[in-house]
Amino acid sequence: MRALGYIRVSTEEQAGQGHSLALQPDMIRQWCGLFGHTLVDVVEDRGISAGTALHKRPGGRELLRRLRAGEGDVVVVYRLDRLFRNAQHGLNFVRDELDRTGVALQSISEKVDTTTAVGKFVLTILMGAAEYERDLVRERTRATQQSLRERGRVYGTTPYGCVAMGGTWSDDAGRVVGQSLFRDPATWPHRELIMDLRGPHDGPAQMSLDAIADELFRRGIRAPNGGKRWQKTSVSRVINSHGGLKHIPPMPVVHEAAVSGGEQA
Structure with missing residues (x-):
């Protein structure tokens, strides 16, 4: 053959x-x-x-x-x-x-x-x-991620608008977990601005993703990756993840060295 x-x-x-x-x-x-x-x-x-x-x-x-x-x-x-x-x-x-x-x-x-x-x-x-x-692995991963985020802990990369502080450890897949999340005073207001531009969560969007990206550019707010212009996918990640981060506390005045978030979510 x-x-x-x-x-x-x-x-x-x-x-x-x-x-x-x-x-x-x-x-x-x-x-x-x-x-x-x-x-x-x-x-x-x-x-x-x-x-x-x-x-x-x-x-x-x-x-x-x-x-x-x-x-x-x-x-x-x-x-x-x-x-x-x-x-x-x-x-x-x-x-x-x-x-x-x-x-x-x-x-x-x-x-x-x-x-x-x-x-x-x-x-x-x-x-x-x-x-x-x-599918079982995916379910366990999602459950672990949700549990850690509910407790204000890092799972993977640090979300946009947050900083990670404290000790670190890794899960079986090598993802960094365990650090505490706090609101980054420099970028958390940008996250809230995006939500304000989007409009009420339970209502129709007031602005499109492209329009929000244009407005962020007009205001000189840099994208999570440091670029001048936001991609609509980055805006979408912030909107979709915001509900799971609203309980994150402000960053303490006296704190350890923080790792600023680079994730686009």
């Missing part, structure tokens, strides 16, 4: 060891040799998240093009999550791209082979389990 290998590594994984671009093609070559496949080529995506749809990745588009051109009989990956992490995306890929052209999918780590009914069933179970696990 003619095999097309596909490898992917995200920006974060490039700094790690488990899924390097050097390891994946070696494993694919060994797999093809073991099962007698002729390896046509290995298509790669470097610095691409699995959350990006396959057809929106440079390598993913190339893989799809070559499959539709009939250049391969089987797609070989080191792990299923190199191709996708969304169960529906994975099943759609097998149904719409592979089954339609009679191409198989083989995963080295999970020992999945869609040439068999059992292989397709196992793929469905594995993809569903992977998505379930990812």
Whole structure:
């Protein structure tokens, strides 16, 4: 069988060891040799998240093009999550791209082979389990973030309009947490100005995001990143996050050295 290998590594994984671009093609070559496949080529995506749809990745588009051109009989990956992490995306890929052209999918780590009914069933179970696990992680992350913000603590970067003070520690994902948040006397008034320009929270917006950005520029208020002009996405983050920060107390007169916030929220 003619095999097309596909490898992917995200920006974060490039700094790690488990899924390097050097390891994946070696494993694919060994797999093809073991099962007698002729390896046509290995298509790669470097610095691409699995959350990006396959057809929106440079390598993913190339893989799809070559499959539709009939250049391969089987797609070989080191792990299923190199191709996708969304169960529906994975099943759609097998149904719409592979089954339609009679191409198989083989995963080295999970020992999945869609040439068999059992292989397709196992793929469905594995993809569903992977998505379930990812959703649980997101729920725990959101709960942790909400709990810390309710207690006036930093989770990740410091929100615009605030300063972080006190001791620091990191969670399992390496995010800085634990510092106390206080209103920054220099930038908190800008946050409140944005809310005043936007209008009552429970009513229609009095000004558009673009209009608010223009007004901030007119008043000479610099953007969170230090630039002269605000982006409407930055304005939107301030508006959407303000409700969860209104309980933050003013900064004490006597305090430790503070880290001024650079987050655009």
